[in-house]
Structures are given as C-alpha cells and as structure tokens.
Amino acid sequence: MTIITSKANSVVKNAKKLHQKKYRKSAYLIEGWHLFEEAVQAGVTIEKIFALESYRDQLVAFPQTIWVSEEILLDLADTQTPQGIVAVIQKEEIGLPDFRQGKFLFLEDVQDPGNVGTMIRTADAAGFTGVIVSDKSADIYSLKTLRSMQGSHFHLPIYRLPLATFVEEAKKSNLPILATTLSRESKDYRELFSLENFVLVMGNEGQGISSVMAESADQLVHIGMKGRAESLNVAVAAGILMFYFS
Amino acid sequence: MTIITSKANSVVKNAKKLHQKKYRKSAYLIEGWHLFEEAVQAGVTIEKIFALESYRDQLVAFPQTIWVSEEILLDLADTQTPQGIVAVIQKEEIGLPDFRQGKFLFLEDVQDPGNVGTMIRTADAAGFTGVIVSDKSADIYSLKTLRSMQGSHFHLPIYRLPLATFVEEAKKSNLPILATTLSRESKDYRELFSLENFVLVMGNEGQGISSVMAESADQLVHIGMKGRAESLNVAVAAGILMFYFS
Structure with a gap:
C-alpha cells in the first residue's frame, strides 16, 4: 500500500x-465522515477519497481511495480536525426548477457561506422542495458552506x-x-x-x-419585532418564516 | 494633539x-460606530475611546478620547475594518434575574460566540425580558459575540x-x-x-x-422536522421557538 506523504504529488495538488x-x-471537496456517509447514501459519484490508512477497514468497498499522511489530509481540509477523510465529489447536472408546485427558498445575493449553508439546512428541515441561490450568492460548494449545510444539499x-x-x-x-x-410597509408574516x-x-x-x-414580488413580508433590535440575522429570520409557512 | 503611533504605549497595551x-x-472592548452609538444611548460608562484624528468633530463631547494611528486601531480591533473607533466599556454590575415574571432565554453551555450573540440579538427582537448564559457558555464580551449581538446587550x-x-x-x-x-419523546412546540x-x-x-x-425542566420540547436534516442550527431553532412563544 502506497501512502502519499508529499504535497507536491499531482493528485493531491489537483x-x-x-x-x-x-x-x-x-467537482468539489467534502471533509469528515458525516458528509462522506451522506454522499454514499445519496448515491453521488465519489471521484476520489483521501484517507488515513487507519480507516482501511471502513473503506474496503471504495477502490478510489488514496492513502495519505496526516499532514496531507490537514492540507486538503480546511479545519484542524478533518476526521480522517476528505473526498472529491462530482457535481450533479441540474436543470431548471419545476415551479409548478412546491415550497421554495430563493437566496438573493447572500454573501456569508455560513448563512447560505444554514438556510439550506433549515429549508431541508422544514420540508421545502428546493432552494435557488442567485448567481451572486456565496458558492454552495465551498468547504465552509458545506459544513453549515451538513449534507442537506444531498437531500x-x-x-x-x-x-x-x-x-x-x-x-x-x-x-x-x-x-x-x-420595511414595516409590508405585511407582518403573522x-x-x-x-x-x-x-x-x-x-x-x-x-x-x-x-x-421588490417589484417582482407578489407579497412583501416582514417580521414584526417587539424589542429594540433593528434586525434579525438573515438565517434566523429565514428559519422563523420557513417554519411558519410550512 | 498627540497621536499615539506605538504599540508599546502602555494605554494601548492595556x-x-x-x-x-x-x-x-x-471592562471590555467594542469596535465600530454602530456599537459606540448604542453604548452612548444606553448611558453606560465609556472609559476610553481610541479613534482616528479624522473623527475629531464627532468626538468633541468625549474627553476620554485617545487619538491613534490607523495601525494602532487595527491592532486594537479584531476585524480588518474597525471603522475608525474602538472603545473600552465598563461592565455593569448585575444581580440575580427577577424570575417572577417575563420571558427568558437560558443558554446552557453554548460554545460558539456567533451562536450566543445571535440568540441574544433574537431574544431582543422577540421582546424577551432577559437572557441567562451558563458559566460554561462562550463569553458575551468577546469581540465576536459582540459583533453578533449588534448592541442587544445594551437593550x-x-x-x-x-x-x-x-x-x-x-x-x-x-x-x-x-x-x-x-428527542421526539418530547412535545412538538406547535x-x-x-x-x-x-x-x-x-x-x-x-x-x-x-x-x-432535562430532569429540572417542566416541559421538554422539540421542533418536528419534515425533511431529512437531522437537526437545526441552534440559533435558528432558538429563533423559531422564541417567535412562536412570544
């Protein structure tokens, strides 16, 4: 069994x-066992797996596994604790959404990867049909967004x-x-x-x-607040609304 | 007017x-004009203000201002954009909460400063009476928590x-x-x-x-989920519940 230990290795570099x-x-990277298991369950194409040799038994069914040193794994991950596994996942082709029925969430230019990920995770929990992100929103395939989504993009x-x-x-x-x-010119969600x-x-x-x-919307809505906070965190506001409307 | 430019200056160091x-x-630090204005409005004691000389007109009423270079300000702040001002705020003495009436939020050992701050901000928006954090939760006076709270600790x-x-x-x-x-053994909040x-x-x-x-609680509650997400982000869950119960 070969264990890659050099950062200069072209497979690692790519x-x-x-x-x-x-x-x-x-393609994109995922890290950690939780996301890896979600990927397996979802049946997506796992192009490559980078893992520590100590996980050999768990990965016997995956010939695409490449054994690497702890140092290489840390280099591929972006947390301090990649939990022994990083994988390259093939992106799925996806057409236009079928808007004839269902509950959808649209994120218009949401910048923070954590917010984007958390809202997708919440949409999943609320039983939404799908999520659309505007092309100027944070990328859903960054490691940070993927961490916040906790696998919901597979659901x-x-x-x-x-x-x-x-x-x-x-x-x-x-x-x-x-x-x-x-704006309080709009309707309170309640x-x-x-x-x-x-x-x-x-x-x-x-x-x-x-x-x-604002001009395209059929209904403008706001969350009326009792206290003195000027606004809510966008992911919290989305959670309140998605659970109210679903 | 003296402008401090050395990081070795003892006032800056302290x-x-x-x-x-x-x-x-x-005492604790706040950064940015939004929090500074909230502090002024709240009437708390502002021990020191570190600011760029260009804000002299805005700070004429504050003799405790110390003029510093941009480099010093960046050093005192923990973001890349401290917006020209950092201040030292005196902590207020606070006794035990009066639990005879009101809506309260208790955070038991919540670790992430962003989550703690966001939940306090949401409690403010939902018109809650007060928030109690367990002694093992993240410190509410870290710059990161303060950024997420957006001044709600003054409210x-x-x-x-x-x-x-x-x-x-x-x-x-x-x-x-x-x-x-x-646990679904508990009541759904609805x-x-x-x-x-x-x-x-x-x-x-x-x-x-x-x-x-769990043993001390009068009622255990959960948020029933329709989708395949295993859980919600704690701050999102808190938002859904606080707005439902208030």
Missing part, C-alpha cells in the same frame, strides 16, 4: 485546487440562477413570490396564511432584497 | 489585553450563572422551564400554547441540554 471556486466547475435540489431567470421562471409557473423586507406553493425570498445581509425583486 | 477573557473582569439584561443557581432561582419563582431537546412567563432553554451545539437540565 484536489487542493478545489479549495478555489474557479476550479470547482465539475434537496439546489439551483444557481441569475435573478432575471428566477423571476421569469416563477412568473411562468404562477408561483407566488413572498419577498422578505425590513397576518399571512400558510400557502401550498410559494417561493420565499431572503435578501443580502446588508442591503436586503433588490428593487427588482 | 486595552489590547481586553482581547483575552481573563482581563475582561471589569436587555444578560446574566451569567452556574446551572445550579439558575435552576434554583427558576424553581423559587415557579417559572416554567421549557427545555429544547432533539402542540404547546403561548405562555406569559417562562424560560426557554437551548443546549450545547453538540450535546444538547444536560441530564440535570
């Missing part, structure tokens, strides 16, 4: 490139679309767009009834939703 | 010590108590303890009615609530 978004065209489809395409598709299917704003089919829009952390989105 | 918890016995009282003291005080005042668990007075308990990110807490 895998490490996946830390950068520009190289994640067709529900995630689409990446420009704002215009999203709006066009939603309108074509008559899917009601509920867009979240901070005044709205639960809907069968809709898309909930969460905006950018600093700017909120765009004016294009 | 302020910088406040980055470490062990030195934050009686509602935050107590730091050992678990045993918290339980004792709640029992003494007959305050119902609702403790969140992942089966519970809103209460006038209660304390909601959120547990540690990995372990959840302790067995002592």
Whole structure:
C-alpha cells in the first residue's frame, strides 16, 4: 500500500485546487465522515477519497481511495480536525426548477457561506422542495458552506440562477413570490396564511432584497419585532418564516 | 494633539489585553460606530475611546478620547475594518434575574460566540425580558459575540450563572422551564400554547441540554422536522421557538 506523504504529488495538488471556486466547475471537496456517509447514501459519484490508512477497514468497498499522511489530509481540509477523510465529489447536472408546485427558498445575493449553508439546512428541515441561490450568492460548494449545510444539499435540489431567470421562471409557473423586507410597509408574516406553493425570498445581509425583486414580488413580508433590535440575522429570520409557512 | 503611533504605549497595551477573557473582569472592548452609538444611548460608562484624528468633530463631547494611528486601531480591533473607533466599556454590575415574571432565554453551555450573540440579538427582537448564559457558555464580551449581538446587550439584561443557581432561582419563582431537546419523546412546540412567563432553554451545539437540565425542566420540547436534516442550527431553532412563544 502506497501512502502519499508529499504535497507536491499531482493528485493531491489537483484536489487542493478545489479549495478555489474557479476550479470547482465539475467537482468539489467534502471533509469528515458525516458528509462522506451522506454522499454514499445519496448515491453521488465519489471521484476520489483521501484517507488515513487507519480507516482501511471502513473503506474496503471504495477502490478510489488514496492513502495519505496526516499532514496531507490537514492540507486538503480546511479545519484542524478533518476526521480522517476528505473526498472529491462530482457535481450533479441540474436543470431548471419545476415551479409548478412546491415550497421554495430563493437566496438573493447572500454573501456569508455560513448563512447560505444554514438556510439550506433549515429549508431541508422544514420540508421545502428546493432552494435557488442567485448567481451572486456565496458558492454552495465551498468547504465552509458545506459544513453549515451538513449534507442537506444531498437531500434537496439546489439551483444557481441569475435573478432575471428566477423571476421569469416563477412568473411562468404562477408561483407566488413572498419577498422578505425590513420595511414595516409590508405585511407582518403573522397576518399571512400558510400557502401550498410559494417561493420565499431572503435578501443580502446588508442591503436586503433588490428593487427588482421588490417589484417582482407578489407579497412583501416582514417580521414584526417587539424589542429594540433593528434586525434579525438573515438565517434566523429565514428559519422563523420557513417554519411558519410550512 | 498627540497621536499615539506605538504599540508599546502602555494605554494601548492595556486595552489590547481586553482581547483575552481573563482581563475582561471589569471592562471590555467594542469596535465600530454602530456599537459606540448604542453604548452612548444606553448611558453606560465609556472609559476610553481610541479613534482616528479624522473623527475629531464627532468626538468633541468625549474627553476620554485617545487619538491613534490607523495601525494602532487595527491592532486594537479584531476585524480588518474597525471603522475608525474602538472603545473600552465598563461592565455593569448585575444581580440575580427577577424570575417572577417575563420571558427568558437560558443558554446552557453554548460554545460558539456567533451562536450566543445571535440568540441574544433574537431574544431582543422577540421582546424577551432577559437572557441567562451558563458559566460554561462562550463569553458575551468577546469581540465576536459582540459583533453578533449588534448592541442587544445594551437593550436587555444578560446574566451569567452556574446551572445550579439558575435552576434554583427558576424553581423559587415557579417559572416554567421549557427545555429544547432533539428527542421526539418530547412535545412538538406547535402542540404547546403561548405562555406569559417562562424560560426557554437551548443546549450545547453538540450535546444538547444536560441530564440535570432535562430532569429540572417542566416541559421538554422539540421542533418536528419534515425533511431529512437531522437537526437545526441552534440559533435558528432558538429563533423559531422564541417567535412562536412570544
């Protein structure tokens, strides 16, 4: 059994490139056993596995495993505790969402990978049909987003679309767009009834939703606050709304 | 006007010590204009202000201002963009919470400063009376927690108590303890009615609530999930519950 110990090894170097978004065209990295098991269960293509030799028994069914030293594993991971495994996962081809029915979440230019990941995880927990992220939102395949998602991208489809395409598709299917704003000119969510089919829009952390989105929305909605906080964290707000509407 | 440019300056050095918890016995650092304005509004004691000379007009009413170079400010702050101001705030003395009435949040050993800060911010937005953090939770006076709280610690009282003291005080005042668990053996929150007075308990990110807490609780509660996610982020879960119960 060969154990790779050199960072100069080309297989290691190519895998490490996946830390950068520009190289994640067709594949991405995951780290840790939890995500690895989710990937196996989801039946996605696992191109390569980098693991410590001590996990040989657990990986007997995976000929694509490459044994590496602890140092190489730390180099491939981006946490201090990669838990013995890093894998290269093939991205799945995904078309346009079917907006004729279901509960969807649209993230408009959400910047923080942790927020994007947490909202996708919450959409999964709330039983949503799918999530669409605008093309200016944080990449869902960064290690940080993947950590926050905790495998939810294996449970529900995630689409990446420009704002215009999203709006066009939603309108074509008559899917009601509920867009979240901070403005009290809109309806408090508690005044709205639960809907069968809709898309909930969460905006950018600093700017909120765009004016294009505000004009395209069928209903603007806000979370009325009793205290003196000026706003809620976007992922918390999304959680409150998704669980209320579902 | 003297502008301090040396990191070796003792005033700067002492302020910088406040980055470490062990030195934050009686004071803590805040950074940025938003928090500074919240501190002024709250009427707390601002011991020292470190600012760039370009903000002289805004700080004319604050003789405790010390003018520093950009380099010193960056050194005192922990973000790349301290927005021209860092201040030393005196901690307020705070007794035991009055549990006879109100809606409270108790954080049992929550480790992540971002989670602690976000939950306090959400409690503020939901109009809660106060927040109690267990003595093993993340420090609320770290710059990271303060950033997530966005000034909410100026809006509602935050107590730091050992678990045993918290339980004792709640029992003494007959305050119902609702403790969140992942176990479906407990009640789904939607089966519970809103209460006038209660304390909601959120547990540690990995372990959840302790067995002592589970035994002390008047009601165990969980968030029933439709999807395949195994759990919610603790701050998202807290947001859903606080807005439901308030």
